[in-house]
Amino acid sequence: MAPTKKVGILGATGTVGQRFILLLADHPVFTIHALGASSRSAGKAYKDAVKWKQAKPIPDNVENLTVKACISEEFKECDVVFSGLDADVAGDIEMDFLKSNLVVFSNAKNYRRDPTVPLIVPTVNTNHFDLIPYQRTINKQTKGFLITNANCSTTGLVVPLKALQDAFGPMSHILVHTQQAISGSGYPGVPSLDILDNIVPYISGEEEKMEWETSKILGGSDGKQFLPLTDTIVSATCTRVPVIDGHLESVSVKFANGCPSVEDVYKALEEYTSEAQTLDCYSAPKQAISVNKAADRPQPRLDRDMDKGQTVTVGRVRPCPVLDIKFMLLVHNTVLGAAGSSVLNAEVAVAKGLI
Numbered sequence: 406m407a408p409t410k411k412v413g414i415l416g417a418t419g420t421v422g423q424r425f426i427l428l429l430a431d432h433p434v435f436t437i438h439a440l441g442a443s444s445r446s447a448g449k450a451y452k453d454a455v456k457w458k459q460a461k462p463i464p465d466n467v468e469n470l471t472v473k474a475c476i477s478e479e480f481k482e483c484d485v486v487f488s489g490l491d492a493d494v495a496g497d498i499e500m501d502f503l504k505s506n507l508v509v510f511s512n513a514k515n516y517r518r519d520p521t522v523p524l525i526v527p528t529v530n531t532n533h534f535d536l537i538p539y540q541r542t543i544n545k546q547t548k549g550f551l552i553t554n555a556n557c558s559t560t561g562l563v564v565p566l567k568a569l570q571d572a573f574g575p576m577s578h579i580l581v582h583t584q585q586a587i588s589g590s591g592y593p594g595v596p597s598l599d600i601l602d603n604i605v606p607y608i609s610g611e612e613e614k615m616e617w618e619t620s621k622i623l624g625g626s627d628g629k630q631f632l633p634l635t636d637t638i639v640s641a642t643c644t645r646v647p648v649i650d651g652h653l654e655s656v657s658v659k660f661a662n663g664c665p666s667v668e669d670v671y672k673a674l675e676e677y678t679s680e681a682q683t684l685d686c687y688s689a690p691k692q693a694i695s696v697n698k699a700a701d702r703p704q705p706r707l708d709r710d711m712d713k714g715q716t717v718t719v720g721r722v723r724p725c726p727v728l729d730i731k732f733m734l735l736v737h738n739t740v741l742g743a744a745g746s747s748v749l750n751a752e753v754a755v756a757k758g759l760i
């Protein structure tokens with residue numbers, strides 16, 4: 406068996422960091438080697454630094470690790486560094502790590518728009534790893550590179566859209582309305598007096614991110630640059646609802662080349678397979694899309710943990726009287742929508758020989 410890769414986790418005490426720890430605790434390829442967080446946590450044992458909010462306990466091999474400052478020197482032995490850092494600090498820290506020839510998989514928004522940084526949803530566009538040799542050339546790196554994963558709501562959206570794009574060609578119009586879980590805003594996140602018995606019809610910056618990230622992810626790449634979609638209009642409305650985990654999204658699409666039938670849409674969703682699955686990666690879901698035809702599904706509480714939280718559940722496919730087809734989807738926002746994407750992206754990078 407190949408030796409395992411040593412991994413570091415930045416932002417290890419946060420909501421996404423805790424997910425990283427659970428996903429990596431007994432991983433066959435990656436071994437947790439170093440944990441980083443702010444100066445509030447550095448120097449403490451992990452169990453004393455973290456406000457652990459997961460149903461499973463802190464893994465035994467992690468609870469007594471000493472949390473380090475997020476300085477590249479402290480992580481130089483790591484083959485892979487996962488970042489769940491607060492976006493206010495992620496930009497400088499991740500750049501320091503990249504310049505130190507480290508491999509970084511980031512959840513933060515800071516570099517998603519960078520024309521040299523792939524924005525990868527692992528069950529959608531792992532072909533964008535093709536840009537890594539070029540990124541290494543321009544950064545003069547032999548080993549290091551930087552990959553970002555997408556906003557959690559964008560992640561859920563692009564998986565079924567990719568299946569529809571592959572089957573029926575380009576989409577000219579996409580309307581999406583999200584109902585997002587509170588874990589998406591970290592801890593302590595939205596005040597309880599704002600969210601209990603309520604829905605907040607605004608999440609700062611979220612709609613813009615969904616609109617442009619979708620076109621970068623579903624667009625192409627020529628090995629040196631991304632070719633975002635130019636003929637697809639995306640309009641997003643994002644809301645916060647009193648659910649702990651799992652973003653529910655209502656989507657309507659219009660196709661450039663005519664409207665497929667509901668049956669054909671279901672078939673395309675059911676048959677969709679991504680490269681991460683064909684590479685047999687450990688964290689890849691059996692199905693990138695789980696179709697549920699029950700009239701009242703998907704639902705956050707019932708569907709978010711499907712296939713380890715790495716699958717997107719789609720249901721309620723029906724004709725749209727305004728556009729062509731509409732449906733509902735559910736994505737686990739802190740698994741596939743965050744840490745799970747990074748881990749699966751890293752597994753794909755190992756399979757492609759990039760790490």
Ligand SMILES: NC(=O)C1=CN([C@@H]2O[C@H](COP(=O)(O)OP(=O)(O)OC[C@H]3O[C@@H](n4cnc5c(N)ncnc54)[C@H](OP(=O)(O)O)[C@@H]3O)[C@@H](O)[C@H]2O)C=CC1
Pocket residue numbers: 415416417418419420421422441442443444445446447475488489490491492494495512513514555556557588589590591592738739742743
């Ligand atoms: N939650 C979600 O569903 C998603 C989140 N993301 C992104 O992932 C990132 C993390 O989000 P989330 O886990 O929710 O955030 P949290 O607020 O829960 O955690 C933030 C982490 O960053 C650390 N941190 C804060 N300031 C510093 C600093 N100055 N130096 C080093 N470390 C610091 C914190 O350490 P300490 O405990 O010591 O303060 C903590 O570990 C964000 O960029 C977010 O936008 C992306 C997709 C989905």
Ligand SMILES: N[C@@H](CC(=O)OP(=O)(O)O)C(=O)O
Pocket residue numbers: 492512513514555556557585586588589590608611614738
């Ligand atoms: N804004 C998302 C979570 C998040 O942090 O997204 P991003 O990484 O795009 O800032 C949510 O509230 O559910």
